[in-house]
Amino acid sequence: MSAWRHLSLWMNQLDDPLEARPSLEESLEVDVAIVGAGYTGLWTAYYLKRRAPQLRVAIVEAETAGFGASGRNGGWLMGNLLGEDGLLAGLPPERRRAGYDLLHGIPDEVARVLQEEGIDCDYRKGGVLYCAARYPEQERRLRAYLHDLYAEGLDESDYRWLTPQELDQQLRIPGSYGAIHSPHCATIQPARLARGLARAVERLGVRLFEKSRVLHWQRGLLRTERGELRAEWIVPAVEGYAASLPPLGHYQLPVQSLLVATEPLPSSVWAEIGLERGQAFSEFSRQVTYGQRTADDRLAFGARGGYRFGGKLRNDFSLDDEEVGLRRYLFGELFPLLKDARISHTWGGNLGMARRFRPHMLLDRASGIALSGGYGGEGVGASNLGGRTLAALILGEDSELLRQPWVLGERPLDSLARWEPEPCRWLGYNAIIRSFVHExxxxxxxxxxPWRRSLAQTLAAGMESLMR
Structure with a gap:
């Protein structure tokens, strides 16, 4: 469908015709039924079929593969998990280091699959730059963050401080205060990854049905408008769309993230900016910004959006002037020569935020559910780990994957932390975001x-702590 091309820059760049696969129009019995053809669903299907080819696996997708956040994100493939420091902090040093090594290995594992399956998604492992770019308080926060990382047993091979002069060798931001560089990140064209994975799982024998929205689900059964799947295990891989499958909406907060991309920039401009090796970058503010130089020499840049009352999803991502203007202002502050660059694409998507910033992976045997989610905007890499973990849980494997603190194992769904009821959620989230903007x-x-600067930071830090 041509309308799908307007979802994001990434979907617009796809070579395939974006024609919908057949819908589910029969009653099928399978071993594992997956809801959602985004990264989590596709990775789960992939590892299940690689490890147990005899399994009958089917995916039902409401729109098309990559329609959700998997085809709309900023293209950061991170070797991280939201809240990893808190999750790993209480472990013995050896186990803590093993957990970090598992996370840091995510980009290389994805690269292995890309090579094996012949998927071209512009994968470039140039690491990530967390920059103190716009005011001195960013440097102090960034150095404190680095100190905490080293206290957890990490070292310069994982996270290294760059002086402004060292940062200039990779990314040139006028007046910067320095940065942290981590090698554990790659940039990708995210829609090509999603579409490539969809083709890969089909080659392995997975049945993928599109335009097949789930209207009813219960233990062992998914029902769409024209068909149904009966299965031993159901994997609801819907993340930001969790409210569409009650009661999952109690455990996920649907938050929007909004992006812009410039037209392709000439080599003379990039010679002034840098990013020659596919590095991702962010400036270290609580507003959450992220960017990359795309394979066709655009600047893709995003910042966290909002939350709608009652967890209502945003479906229209035609960004208004204020939304575009904020992102232009932010990247213009970093790169003054881009203040007037033409923006060719604007888009956004819904992501899922778990309570206390705690992503989760579990298998609820009583309800026949295997669940991974709550990635909080870091799902490009985390979903690969989630897919591997769910496959191990479903297959009953004895795996190092299952001995991590983010894996709840065989626990009921209601063991997850719930978000507060409305209007507390809406009031709380928006108060927190306003404090970040004010800071x-x-x-x-x-x-x-000085007193205003101190007060703004104290207020924002206090509000941020309410989310944890």
Whole structure:
């Protein structure tokens, strides 16, 4: 469908015709039924069929493979998991290091699959730069963050401080205060990864049905408008769309992230900016920004959006002038020569946020559910780990994957932390975001009085702690 091309820059760049696969129009019995053809669903199907080719696996997708966040994100393939430091902190040093090694190995595992399956998604492992770019408080927060990482047993091979001069060798931001570089990140064209995985699982024998929205589900049964799947295990891989499958919406907060991309920029401009090796970059503010230089020489840049009352999904991602203007302002502050660059694409997507920033992977034997989610915007890499973990849980494997603190094992769904009811969720989330915006505005103003700067930081830090 041509309308799918307008979902994001990434979907617009696809070579395949984007014609919908057949819908589910029969009653099928399978071993594993997966809801959602995004990264989590596709990776779970992939590892299940690789490890147990005899399994009957089917996926039902409401739209098309990659329709959700998997085809709309910023293209950061991170070797990280949201909240990993807190999850690993209480473990003995050897187990903590093993957990970090497992996470840091995610980009290389994805690269292995890309090579094996012949998937071209512009994979470039240039690492990530977390930059203190716009005010001195960012440097202090960034150095404190690095100190905490080293206290957890990590070292310069994982995270290294770059002076402004060292940062200039990779990314040139006028007046920067320095950065942290981590090698454990790659950039990709995310829609090509999703579409390539969809073709790969079909080659392995997975049945993939599109335009097949689940209207009813219960233990062992998924029902769509024209068909049904009966299965021993159901994998609801819907992340930001969790509210569509009650009661999953109690455990996921659907938050929007919004992006823009410039037109392809000339080599003379990139010679001034850098990013020659496919590095991802972010400036270290609480507003959550992220960017990359695309394979066709655009700047793709995003920042966290909002939350709608009652967890209502945003379906129209035609960004308004204010939304585009904020992102232009933010990347223009980093790269003044791009202040007037033409923006060719704007888009956004829904992501899922778990309570206390705790992603989860579990198998609920009583309800026949295997669940991975709550990635909080870091799902490009985390979903690969989630897919491997769910496959191990379903197959009953004895795996190092299952001995990690984010794996709840055989636990009931209601063991997950619930979000507060409305209006508390809406009021709380928006109050927190407003405190972040206020902090950024005060700190970005060099004329702000010291007491105002201190107060803004204290308020924002306190509000942020409410999410944990």
């Amino acid at each position: 950024d505005r005060v700190l970005a103003d060099p004329h702000s009085a």
